[in-house]
Amino acid sequence: MRAMFRTLIFTVLLSQLAVMSAWAGQQACPDRPEPGTPVNNPLDLYSQNGVLSLDLLMQNSVDVEGFPHYCYIYMVQGQPVEAPTLRLNPGDTLMINFTNNLQDLDPLKKAKKKVIHMQMSHHQGPGGSDCMGNEMMPTSTNIHFHGLNVPPVCHQDEIINTIIQSGDPAFQYALQIPANEPPGLYWIHPHVHGNTTDQVNGGASAALIVIGSNPLTQGLTERVLIVREQDKPGPANDPDANVQLTLNFEPAIFPERSAPTITMQPGAQEYWRTLNATSKQFLQLQLTYNQVVQNVEVIAVDGVQLSEPIFTNTLNIPPAGRVEYIVPGLPSGQTGQFVTLGYDTGPVGDANSPDLLAKLFTSDNPQHHETVRQQPKHEVKAPTQPVRFSGLAGLAPTATRSLYFSEQNVGTNGGTQFYITPYPNPPRLFHMDDPPMIVTNTGAVEDWTIENHSGEVHAFHIHQIHFLVMAINGIPVPNPDLQDTVIVPPWSGTGPYTSVTLRLDFRDPNIVGTFVFHCHILDHEDGGMMAKIQVNPAN
Numbered sequence: 352m353r354a355m356f357r358t359l360i361f362t363v364l365l366s367q368l369a370v371m372s373a374w375a376g377q378q379a380c381p382d383r384p385e386p387g388t389p390v391n392n393p394l395d396l397y398s399q400n401g402v403l404s405l406d407l408l409m410q411n412s413v414d415v416e417g418f419p420h421y422c423y424i425y426m427v428q429g430q431p432v433e434a435p436t437l438r439l440n441p442g443d444t445l446m447i448n449f450t451n452n453l454q455d456l457d458p459l460k461k462a463k464k465k466v467i468h469m470q471m472s473h474h475q476g477p478g479g480s481d482c483m484g485n486e487m488m489p490t491s492t493n494i495h496f497h498g499l500n501v502p503p504v505c506h507q508d509e510i511i512n513t514i515i516q517s518g519d520p521a522f523q524y525a526l527q528i529p530a531n532e533p534p535g536l537y538w539i540h541p542h543v544h545g546n547t548t549d550q551v552n553g554g555a556s557a558a559l560i561v562i563g564s565n566p567l568t569q570g571l572t573e574r575v576l577i578v579r580e581q582d583k584p585g586p587a588n589d590p591d592a593n594v595q596l597t598l599n600f601e602p603a604i605f606p607e608r609s610a611p612t613i614t615m616q617p618g619a620q621e622y623w624r625t626l627n628a629t630s631k632q633f634l635q636l637q638l639t640y641n642q643v644v645q646n647v648e649v650i651a652v653d654g655v656q657l658s659e660p661i662f663t664n665t666l667n668i669p670p671a672g673r674v675e676y677i678v679p680g681l682p683s684g685q686t687g688q689f690v691t692l693g694y695d696t697g698p699v700g701d702a703n704s705p706d707l708l709a710k711l712f713t714s715d716n717p718q719h720h721e722t723v724r725q726q727p728k729h730e731v732k733a734p735t736q737p738v739r740f741s742g743l744a745g746l747a748p749t750a751t752r753s754l755y756f757s758e759q760n761v762g763t764n765g766g767t768q769f770y771i772t773p774y775p776n777p778p779r780l781f782h783m784d785d786p787p788m789i790v791t792n793t794g795a796v797e798d799w800t801i802e803n804h805s806g807e808v809h810a811f812h813i814h815q816i817h818f819l820v821m822a823i824n825g826i827p828v829p830n831p832d833l834q835d836t837v838i839v840p841p842w843s844g845t846g847p848y849t850s851v852t853l854r855l856d857f858r859d860p861n862i863v864g865t866f867v868f869h870c871h872i873l874d875h876e877d878g879g880m881m882a883k884i885q886v887n888p889a890n
Contacts, residue, residue: 386603388611388612389614390574390612393575405447409541409555420554423555436575437558445559493515498673529861534564535653535654536673537560537561554600558626573621578691596632596691603706616680622677627669631873633668633669640687687711690705691705692705697840699805701872755802757804769876787865787883792888793886810839811871818853823840823851866884
């Protein structure tokens, strides 16, 4: 099967080599939307006959305002399209011919925030010569398939030893979406330790949707809304001065410039899928119509449908988190706002300021509506395999573990060291050559308590699996739902440490291998707040 994948990939690659080479010579990102323009859905790419195959370029450049851009490029009739949405059914195969055309932008920028980075040499790894590990360069990259429950092996979702250098031949990704993967919103982004922050801040991210049906969304207009951030060096006394949020690449910098716009059919409910693809922004999203806060109906979190919808007027989404929800119809003649309220990240946390993400309007004229899509009307089909993670809440854990996040400032100008550490060990800097911190077996169900010993919020994420949030600060969570990224609140500096308790599901034999868990504030991850876990076959 793998040989068949490689043959097909090679054939497609040859057929489009001339077009890709012409664009690659420019080594630039396409123009992004101007402030005050309509927010359009990304281009949709669908699987056909069980396969989605595409050529994807990684490029970068600096825009006229000095913001570094990193971009995933898909060519359509010789024209570059940035960050298409990948749509596949459970059981489909995704094949990406991935070409790294990055150039070193270091001479054109300075580090915004000094973080101690370790030497990033990668040891020889398993899986063939394509994933043997290389020295991490400023232009090294790869792809992480965030949230997908797929194998951590070469040419699939392996990020420890998969280091793709600029100028290398196209790298072939080929992975099968599990037949019982929960339908919902996932995403892709770079994950080379040490480069992740810059590349994600530059915009290298795209939505991946596992197609499914839900009677609540049939026939509704669907919007894919990706909140990213971009930054450039600020003054020494305010290094975060030049951080901007964007909505589908459109800067949200009102009142300096006009806000992005969304035009809705009067009175019609819509289905919104929102991805927080920022590196460090914790979003508190609200929707207001004529200055009245609206309730939305949340139906899925981190790609997994909730057991029961939740009605709320505020959505708290950590970096890397996804929420899918139904918004009420905007009455004719009214206007609305889509905002983030800002977030208290703790005594030493990064600024997460309020922002107007979009202004909302109504129109009966279809020509006034942005590029969106209607949810197809079709019957809900019974799953062909048992639902993934089923019955997890009722299982007794086979092991319990305790870990903690911590930080240390090194001198007045020495930067910050970031750690994730198992009790009772003292903190130590992470290196990519480290052995796995945790070793377990398939079939295990484990409860982990993650404490925060620092004065800023963190976002815990683990690759390959989802987990249930069983308790927050020791208080049980009623009816917990599955997530792959969770907020760990900041510690005040006195009293008990804050914590979350998670139930992790290692029952799937397809996740055998070594992968990582980390804080999804990406300069924390780049700075060392990451560790490896090795899952062995069951005895």
